[in-house]
Amino acid sequence: MYRALYRKWRPQSFDEVCGQEHITTVLKNQVLSSTVSHAYLFCGTHGTGKTTCAKILAKAVNCENPIDGSPCGKCSSCVAIDNGTATDVLEIDAASNNGVDSIRAIRDEVVYPPSTLKKRVYIVDEVHMLTDSANNALLKTLEEPPEYVMFVLATTELQKIPSTIISRCQRFEFRRIDGEVIGNRVKHVCDEEGINIDEESVNLIARLSDGAMRDALSLLESCTAALGGDRIEYEATERQLGVANNEDVVSLLKYAAEGNVSEAMNVLDGLYRNSRDLATLVGQLNFLTRDLLVIQSLPGIGLNKLGSSFCFSKSMFEELNVLAKEITKEQLLYFFEVLSEAQSRLGYSAQNKKMIAEMAVIKLSTPRFVDGIEALQARVSALEAGVPVKAAKPAAPKVAESKKVEEKTADVKAAPQASKPFSNRAELLEALSRKGAGAVYAFASTANFVMKDGVLCIVPDSDIAEDKLSTPKAIELITECAGEVMRTAISVQIEKAPKTEVQTNMFFEELF
Ligand SMILES: [Zn+2]
Known part of the structure; x- marks a missing residue:
């Protein structure tokens, strides 16, 4: 049977979980010293390993021969939990319709000891979705659970969980995983699967996954599915993932900085027609803005020190260094404001993506019709530096010059x-x-x-x-x-x- 990559490569021991060592070490030691808590709360963004750790923990506390605090994966308990046949390990999705009923049922069940395993483990996903009455039911069982019961609650939104529940759990915060860690994992999976992938594609996938391992492996999967499997090259990856290439992103930003609305809109339109994802594009522009600010603030910084989420070539990096000198810091800060706003709008509006992106590009190119201090600073600094003008001109043109301009204007x-x-x-x-x-x-x-x-x-x-x-x-x-x-x-x-x-x-x- 075919299994999705992220399922197939789901870590089986605490040591295999990437980037959450501050949590896995503690859990491992608790299993080793038999000091596990009766209730855990795992919080953090999606795809960072909450459910994975919950499952490993459920196996570890029930394993007949745990190895260094992790489950052996071979004993009957481990195998039963892996196959989903163990009735004592229950996964409840609080967001689903019957989630609330399942929680209520727990209260009646907990009086009976587990049927085959040592501990009955309830893994409740998306626990912030529970209704008030379900929360109350859960709270009752959390207060005084029998020895043989353990809860692992997982959530992406800690602030929505009642404090009465939080205070009864041991809390662990899962971090977004470092891009390098994700990249290494992607490379490892490719090696094992016999997939030939280039370094740039790995970096791109790591960047787009934004700290979520599950997303990274899903992206890799969509590439292998579309590109025929054993060979993944950067250009095809870019196309498959709907990402605009660096040249286009840089030229769009450059035109916007020059105040050349029509060229900037042309680039945007071209990318849209080539079915590039506009939300990703706005994110790329924002990343680029960040990189330019770093280059400006730390002159002479090397490509390897940039810590950029882009994979720039050397010549591209040189171009960025030139660009960083042409754009003022105030302009970049203004760009950051506009792009961040567009990014959050794009996050919850699926329909008007093109319009939102267009409006952002127009705003970038013409700070003068936007209110707000960033826009004003961008305008003033652009004037001081003469940036929107390709050949810098004095703010007040001399008489002779303005005459020249008038002559040119005459035909218009x-x-x-x-x-x-x-x-x-x-x-x-x-x-x-x-x-x-x-x-x-x-x-x-x-x-x-x-x-x-x-x-x-x-x-x-x-x-x-x-x-x-x-x-x-x-x-x-x-x-x-x-x-x-x-x-x-x-x-x-x-x-x-x-x-x-x-x-x-x-x-x-x-x-x-
Ligand atoms: Zn085992």
Whole structure:
């Protein structure tokens, strides 16, 4: 019968459990010295070994010939528990429908000693899901359990467990497992299974599993299933796991830092069309932000010391070093804010993934329309460093230079001589946002507004903004809002988006 890798490679002794030595050593010693408690509470994120340790413990206390505190795996007790035929070891999933009934049944059962084993062990998973009445029932049995009964409660959410229960258990906190430990385990499993896997794939799997061994082995499994088994190479792994490659992630971040919304959106769109997972992508961008901050804070740090969860090539690392000099720390901190927020939104919204990712990319590229201190700091520091400008320009262009810009603008703006700034910009934007026109508002708020011969001309700052604002529906909406704000009918015209240099100039004008 086929067994999933994580089941097949589930550790059978305390020594095989990876990354939780602070727990397994204690349990081992308790078994050795026969000082096991009557109730344990295992808490920690999923996939970190709670159920695995509970099962090993259940076997160890019942084993006929325990070896160094761990079960032998060969005696009749061990075999019966492994096969699931031992009626004295009960696994209850508190999240399931009959979980509550099973808990109530415990109260009646505990008066009878175990039928074949030394101890009857109740393993209750997801114990935070119990109802109040089930908690009360459990509490009664936890208070004074007979010698031959042991409880192992497991939960991912300790804060939801009543303190009355917590105080009656010995508590162990399972940690997220270190990436290196996970990587070594993945390599070990591959060796044993005869799978040829490259180092980069191992690192990628370790990174994506985020400290959960079960996830790592499931990811490995999905690769072996899709890629035909015995040979796993990085590019295919990347594709299979829906991960964007480093080059794309770096270029997206770079475009965003330059304020080049349309190119950044292009990269995002390309990744989306190649069915890359956008939640993973936002996570990758956040990791990259972290790496750039580390490189900035510790100049001269080596690739091996970076402790990055990426697997960068040497040339890529050099590129990052250059990038770290071009982006300011405030900008990176702002990126971190935006990306973290998007990440948590993506966590609980399965539907609007693309929209959330797009909004994040637009926010990254245009800190000027986002409120908040991080955005403001990012804008100020970008100005000081001249970052969004490829060739750094002084904040206030000299007369000669601004003339040059005007000349360039001439072919874009139709009649510059009759234009003057639109003074009701803020009210108009507010009206748009009141109407719930999210996208129109977002793109309008980065555009320049001028009045020309009684016509409100809106100059978008990018091709993509131009597209979005030029739709009949958007123009109608803006016209309506402009009419409301000016208290008179006014016609609206969307201009062509200027080229980058003009855009930069507008960026400065707006700030000063
Ligand atoms: Zn045994």
